[in-house]
Amino acid sequence: MSTNNLPLPLARGPMNAPGLARLRKVLTDAEPQLIGEVARLGMGDPDAIALWYGEGDMPTPAFICDAAYEAMRAGQTFYSHKRGTPELRTALADYMSGICSQTVDIERVTVTSSGMHGILVAMQAILAAGDNAVVVGPVWPNAEATVRVVGAEPRVVSLNNENGVWRLDLEALFAACDDSTRLIFVNSPGNPTGWMLERDEQQAILDFARARGIWVMADEVYARLVYDRPVAPSFLDIAEEDDAVVVVNSFSKSWAMTGWRVGWLTHPPWISEVLAELIEYSTSSVQPFLQHAAVTAVTEGEPLVAEIRELCRVGRDIVTPALTAHPRVVMAPPVAAFYAFFQVEGMTDSLEWSKQLYRDTKVGVAPGRSFGPNGEGWIRLCFASSPEVLNTAMDRLTDYLNRP
């Protein structure tokens, strides 16, 4: 069960509404998030097969929910520490030290109200008007949008694609940086591509960023969803404590906690106070009962992480052969994350195609155009669902692709 059962979200209002000119132009000019536009067709419909969002159909397991209830009932209902309870920050520092090849000190961990909120506060700390941020795409649309929201300019450098295999052109990435570049944003394992940075590429980016005084923001929320090794290479494996590197993580994906809105940043210690202030002026703290449950998730949740990864591996093995065998589809098996990102021959408008697919089959996917202009012609499908759901979806999707 996922967002299927939520009431219908409101469509974005008409863009000529009176008063619009009094809002920030960067917001009123922005294209609406297109994934939501397709999802609106089917939200509230119990028959929808919702593979449009980045979440699976597993509810958060009881051992995590129970920890939240217990904390609530025990009175953990007051304002909490801005950067997270010492209990959770310690658990996360231990967890990070376990999955990357350095010891992460608690001073470098800040708990945020989701990975998204972590990206927002870190960008607010780093970017201002006149700055630009170079973003590796195609990518989850919120990264580029958040650069705009904080008043800076996003510059997307596209991965190259050859027969569905995505590769980073480091020269193109570096060439896109100029004197106003303050940040390189890279999401690996990548949403929507399922692509993953290798160690030598990370090292080259870090060396370049150090030499040019540029921040690296590494979105590693899919670090545990990897199919060819236990954990994805992290910038924390190679960065020094004081490097201008901020790594974004989240409980959403690997612990089935998308609705909880809890994430964390790992960062140099000298940015801590600024992050604390930015959290104070936005959420003030993450709900203490959620933080208590997050401690349970991270300290007792390794079997759950393994289960979710296995569910995704099975999902990937259902979706990949069905799609790659189709003559109209170009796609390589994703090495990580939980998305199939595929090109459909003859499709010119991924938004209309996705809407029509939903109307005809009830299979909900995300249009590639949502991930930047270089995503047009592509479709993203989240395979973090049960095999039964995915088998039905693939039958209907391949049938749809077979239509003349």
Ligand SMILES: Cc1ncc(COP(=O)(O)O)c(C=O)c1O
């Ligand atoms: C690449 C990437 N980063 C960050 C997030 C944010 O995760 P959350 O805000 O749920 O923690 C998502 C969610 O889809 C994502 O795909």
